[in-house]
Amino acid sequence: MQTVDAVAFAADLIRCPSVTPAEGGALDTLQRQLEALGFVCTRLPFEEPGTEPVDNLYARLGAEQPNFVFAGHTDVVPVGDSAAWGRDPFAGEIADGVLHGRGAADMKGAIAAFVAAVSDYLSAHGRPAGSISLLITGDEEGPAVNGTKKMLEALAARGERFDACITGEPTNPNALGEMVKIGRRGSLNGTLTAKGTQGHTGYPHLADNAAHRMVNMLHALTGWEIDRGSEHFQASTLAVSTIDIGNPATNVIPAEAKAVFNIRFNDLHSSAKLETEIRALLDAAAGGPDFYNLDVVCSGESFLTPPGPLSSLLSDACEAVIGRRPELSTTGGTSDSRFIKDYCPVVDFGLVGQTMHKVDERVEVSDVNALAGIYRAVLEGYFSRSSGPA
Numbered sequence: 604m605q606t607v608d609a610v611a612f613a614a615d616l617i618r619c620p621s622v623t624p625a626e627g628g629a630l631d632t633l634q635r636q637l638e639a640l641g642f643v644c645t646r647l648p649f650e651e652p653g654t655e656p657v658d659n660l661y662a663r664l665g666a667e668q669p670n671f672v673f674a675g676h677t678d679v680v681p682v683g684d685s686a687a688w689g690r691d692p693f694a695g696e697i698a699d700g701v702l703h704g705r706g707a708a709d710m711k712g713a714i715a716a717f718v719a720a721v722s723d724y725l726s727a728h729g730r731p732a733g734s735i736s737l738l739i740t741g742d743e744e745g746p747a748v749n750g751t752k753k754m755l756e757a758l759a760a761r762g763e764r765f766d767a768c769i770t771g772e773p774t775n776p777n778a779l780g781e782m783v784k785i786g787r788r789g790s791l792n793g794t795l796t797a798k799g800t801q802g803h804t805g806y807p808h809l810a811d812n813a814a815h816r817m818v819n820m821l822h823a824l825t826g827w828e829i830d831r832g833s834e835h836f837q838a839s840t841l842a843v844s845t846i847d848i849g850n851p852a853t854n855v856i857p858a859e860a861k862a863v864f865n866i867r868f869n870d871l872h873s874s875a876k877l878e879t880e881i882r883a884l885l886d887a888a889a890g891g892p893d894f895y896n897l898d899v900v901c902s903g904e905s906f907l908t909p910p911g912p913l914s915s916l917l918s919d920a921c922e923a924v925i926g927r928r929p930e931l932s933t934t935g936g937t938s939d940s941r942f943i944k945d946y947c948p949v950v951d952f953g954l955v956g957q958t959m960h961k962v963d964e965r966v967e968v969s970d971v972n973a974l975a976g977i978y979r980a981v982l983e984g985y986f987s988r989s990s991g992p993a
Contacts, residue, residue: 606719606722607636607723608719608722609712609975610697610715610971612636613695613702613711613714614702615705616629616714617693617694617704617706618694618695620693621678622814623680623742624655624656624678624745626677627677629677630658630739630741633677633714633739634646634662637662640664640718641730642663642737643664644660644662647660647753649749649750649753655749657740659739659750661738663734667733668764669767670763670764670765670770671767672767672768672897673739673978674738674949675713675717675737675739675740675770675771676939678715678740678741678743678744679706682705683846689963690963695858700967701965701966701968702966702968702971703909703963704965707965708935708953708954708957708965708966709772710771710955712974716972716975717737717769717975717978719975719978720978720982721982722982723975724983728986737758738758738768738943747846750939751939751943755942755946762863768940768943768948768950770829770949770950770952771952772784772803772951772953773954773956773959774952776957780921780929780977783918783921783929783952784938784951784952785835785907786835786836786905787935787938787951788869788934789866789868789899789905790901791877791899791900792864792900793865793878793899793982794897794898796860797820797859798816799811799813799814799856799859800856800858803855803856804854812857813857813859814847814856815849816858816889817860819888820862820888821843821846821862821864822883823843823887824881829866829877830871832869832931833869833870833871835907835909836869837933838869839866839869840866841864841865841866842865843864844863845861846861846862847880869905881899889904902937906944908949910931914931917950919984922975924973927976929952953974954966954970
């Protein structure tokens with residue numbers, strides 16, 4: 604069997620302009636390569652009213668358990684100002700040991716590394732005693748409505764089961780092998796509207812200043828010590844992202860003021876518990892619930908895959924291939940692992956993330972090849988056991 608060159612295949616994927624929600628040829632390119640390796644591929648397109656359609660891919664090699672899954676996304680963020688790039692963001696150029704292009708780090712490089720790892724594994728060992736699957740969405744960088752979550756639901760409904768998963772997000776701050784994410788903080792967005800009565804600034808006693816009420820409420824929120832952290836998580840944080848009044852007149856007291864805040868929360872909380880606590884704070888600061896509106900949206904609950912067989916397997920693979928044992932961390936933003944954790948143990952591990960989402964996104968060629976080696980070592984360790992780690 605001809606093996607896959609991880610770097611060349613990553614370049615092929617980068618050349619597909621798959622800016623969310625466009626497929627851009629990336630899933631087609633991936634499917635052709637996986638089918639050549641013997642995978643059975645299923646496309647799973649989804650569309651909800653008011654959203655753009657998204658294409659997704661599930662590929663499986665084998666029919667038995669355990670089923671080891673690699674999760675990822677072929678969609679990428681927009682390039683921004685293309686003139687600011689030193690190279691064509693969709694050319695997939697390789698120069699001086701560096702692979703350039705949008706998605707190199709986040710995360711077409713990791714997808715290519717896993718495909719190369721599978722091809723090397725199959726060439727050396729043949730098919731495993733179990734299954735290898737890829738769960739690839741085109742909707743991770745977007746609203747994540749028509750992607751991994753719906754794929755998992757649809758696949759579970761048809762009887763697919765997953766036993767362990769690595770999500771290939773760029774988890775390493777500076778060097779490959781520094782960090783494995785064993786959990787993620789939850790993310791809650793609050794849109795707060797303070798109510799008041801418009802009036803003249805010279806007669807404040809005849810009005811009810813919504814701006815003042817908003818200041819009081821935001822003071823309560825920003826002064827709130829949500830917690831001091833937990834065993835595996837840092838302290839939860841609250842950040843105000845915008846404050847808007849839209850009042851062009853200097854002599855008018857506003858009747859309404861709006862603000863948006865985000866809370867990144869740890870495993871001491873659920874979004875429902877946080878909302879209850881937030882409303883209690885706001886009731887006290889505003890003078891009661893009738894003086895404000897609060898809309899809350901949670902894009903993902905916090906979760907933890909406790910240190911155990913899966914994280915140990917990955918850490919052992921890193922140490923064996925590159926001589927570095929990674930830190931087990933829960934820092935950073937969210938990933939699609941927040942959906943996968945309801946189906947099987949999951950950890951995140953991929954390339955170095957210094958340039959992800961930036962102009963001139965790039966990764967070291969040596970890192971892509973080393974990541975393929977780590978993924979192969981994981982597969983060899985996983986399938987050398989009578990059953991995969993739980």
